[in-house]
Every structure is written in structure tokens, then in C-alpha cells.
Amino acid sequence: MPSRFPHGITAAAVYTNSSAAALVSPFAQTFYVSTAGNDTNVGTSPSTAFLTIAAAIAATTAGRGDTIFIAPGTYTEAVLNPKSFTIFRGAIPTYRRPTVKITSNIANMVTVDVDGVQFHDIEFLAAGATTDNLINVGTVAAVDGLVFTRCVFNGADQTSVVGILATSASKALTRLTVTDCLFRDLTGTHISIGVLGFAYSYIAYNQFAIDIDSGTAINLADTSAFATGKGYVIEHNDFTGFDSTGDEVGITIAGTENTTGAGIIRNNYFAFIAASAITIDKLSKSEVNNYVGDAATGGTLVDPGT
Numbered sequence: 001m002p003s004r005f006p007h008g009i010t011a012a013a014v015y016t017n018s019s020a021a022a023l024v025s026p027f028a029q030t031f032y033v034s035t036a037g038n039d040t041n042v043g044t045s046p047s048t049a050f051l052t053i054a055a056a057i058a059a060t061t062a063g064r065g066d067t068i069f070i071a072p073g074t075y076t077e078a079v080l081n082p083k084s085f086t087i088f089r090g091a092i093p094t095y096r097r098p099t100v101k102i103t104s105n106i107a108n109m110v111t112v113d114v115d116g117v118q119f120h121d122i123e124f125l126a127a128g129a130t131t132d133n134l135i136n137v138g139t140v141a142a143v144d145g146l147v148f149t150r151c152v153f154n155g156a157d158q159t160s161v162v163g164i165l166a167t168s169a170s171k172a173l174t175r176l177t178v179t180d181c182l183f184r185d186l187t188g189t190h191i192s193i194g195v196l197g198f199a200y201s202y203i204a205y206n207q208f209a210i211d212i213d214s215g216t217a218i219n220l221a222d223t224s225a226f227a228t229g230k231g232y233v234i235e236h237n238d239f240t241g242f243d244s245t246g247d248e249v250g251i252t253i254a255g256t257e258n259t260t261g262a263g264i265i266r267n268n269y270f271a272f273i274a275a276s277a278i279t280i281d282k283l284s285k286s287e288v289n290n291y292v293g294d295a296a297t298g299g300t301l302v303d304p305g306t
Contacts, residue, residue, distance in 0.1 A: 167194030232263035241272030
């Protein structure tokens with residue numbers, strides 16, 4: 001049966017131009033979501049797709065490695081609570097323009113309290129003034145392993161919207177991976193990590209467009225022990241500020257994480273970050289070859305003593 005999905009998703013549950021099938025557990029199941037679907041369907045083929053992502057999540061089994069393929073379109077959802085080791089794949093996008101958008105006007109659009117969740121090729125779009133966080137992590141349980149690739153975090157200039165929030169005082173986030181993503185029109189912090197978290201995380205090849213004065217791209221605050229803040233890498237990211245007179249911050253590491261959260265921050269580039277490209281204290285050895293835009297020379301190394 002021909003696929004109803006026009007962007008390379010087939011009834012075999014893989015992109016026609018990828019080898020994703022080889023990476024799927026033999027016990028995993030595949031479910032489909034389409035704007036032409038129906039939540040009374042079984043969701044196991046493009047022709048029996050669900051209408052909502054929430055219905056597809058309900059059909060998955062925790063820990064099995066199920067995949068949810070989402071056809072092009074905008075999906076207005078209630079809060080989404082993925083099950084562990086679920087993979088969400090949007091239809092193939094053009095570069096940094098996902099054809100799948102998840103939106104809602106609620107405080108937390110997606111809440112992740114389980115391990116091993118992945119999101120690929122999806123735009124998370126704030127829809128109203130009540131949206132606080134696009135992704136809220138570790139509110140009731142620790143999370144080990146959370147992946148975003150080729151996603152867009154779009155705050156739509158709503159009030160105080162955070163892209164990825166993990167600030168629980170008692171629930172750690174470890175092994176966060178964010179690659180080739182775009183953060184835009186966020187009036188809050190783009191990635192905000194609190195008391196516990198960020199160990200072994202990898203943030204790379206992303207674009208952080210700070211679209212408001214006083215904005216911060218990545219904020220790591222108050223990691224309480226070396227075990228919860230070590231081994232992270234932040235590399236090859238681009239940070240652009242609001243304008244040349246604002247007070248934006250690229251990366252800030254504050255509190256006890258200054259002495260306990262050893263990682264590496266290398267080969268990042270900062271332009272129009274008027275307040276500070278990188279603000280840390282004791283961990284200046286973390287900084288390697290980060291460059292900030294300079295009117296006279298075009299670019300200078302970030303002072304490792306900053």
C-alpha cells in the first residue's frame with residue numbers, strides 16, 4: 001500500500017533514505033500520527049494513523065524502544081508525557097525547518113520524567129502567554145539519557161518561555177544530548193540546568209539566537225557534587241545576541257558548580273553577546289579556543305579567566 005506520508009516515511013517504519021531499521025529493537029513497535037488520522041485507529045501503519053501524539057504515546061510500552069513517526073503538520077496537544085525509551089521522529093525537514101510542529105498554550109508542553117527519550121526533526125512551538133517551558137525535565141523522577149537532534153525550540157516571543165528546563169532540587173538529569181538544533185524567540189533561558197544535573201551531557205552544533213536583552217543561552221547553576229556535574233562537553237555552538245548594546249550571556253556556570261562540575265567548553269563562537277560570552281570562576285581550565293566577536297579584529301579568544 002502506498003504511504004500517505006509525503007516525506008519519506010514508509011509502511012516499513014523507516015525513512016526511505018536511512019538505515020534506521022537496523023537500530024530498532026526487534027521487540028519494539030512502530031506507531032504513526034497524522035493530521036488526517038483518527039485516535040480510534042490502531043496506529044500501526046500510515047493508513048491507520050492516530051490523530052494525536054498523545055494517543056500514540058498511550059499505545060507505546062515503556063522500555064521497549066517504540067518509535068512514533070509523525071507526518072507533516074501542526075499538532076496542538078495537551079501536556080505530553082513520553083514513556084521510557086520512546087523515539088519521536090518527525091517527517092524529513094528542510095534544513096532546520098521541521099515539517100512537524102508540536103504546540104500548546106499550557107505551562108509545560110512536554111514533561112520528561114523517564115530515561116532514554118529521543119526527539120528528532122520536531123519544532124516545539126509556544127502558543128500563548130501561559131507557556132512557561134517547552135520541555136520540562138525531572139520534575140518527579142531522575143532522568144538518564146534525553147536526546148534532541150535537528151529540533152527547533154521556538155518561544156514565539158511569549159513571556160518568559162524556557163526551551164529545556166531541568167531545575168529540580170532533588171532529581172538529576174544526566175546524559176542530555178542536544179545537537180544541530182535551533183533555539184529562537186525564547187524570552188527565558190534556552191537550556192537551564194539546576195541543582196542536580198548535566199553530567200556526561202553533550203551540547204554541540206546548535207544555534208542559540210538570544211532574541212531579548214538580558215537573555216541567557218545556557219545556564220548551569222549550583223550543581224551540588226562532582227558526580228552530578230562532571231564530564232559534560234559544550235562545543236561548536238553559535239551564540240548570537242539581541243543587538244550590540246544589550247546584556248546577553250552565552251554560557252554561565254554559577255554556584256558550587258564552579259568548583260565541582262568539571263567539563264569542557266571548546267570551539268564555540270559568540271557574536272553580539274554584549275554582557276559575557278562565558279561566565280565561570282574556578283573552572284577556567286574548561287575553556288578551550290572559544291571566540292567572541294570583536295569590532296577591531298573580527299574575533300578574539302574568550303578570556304579563560306572570565
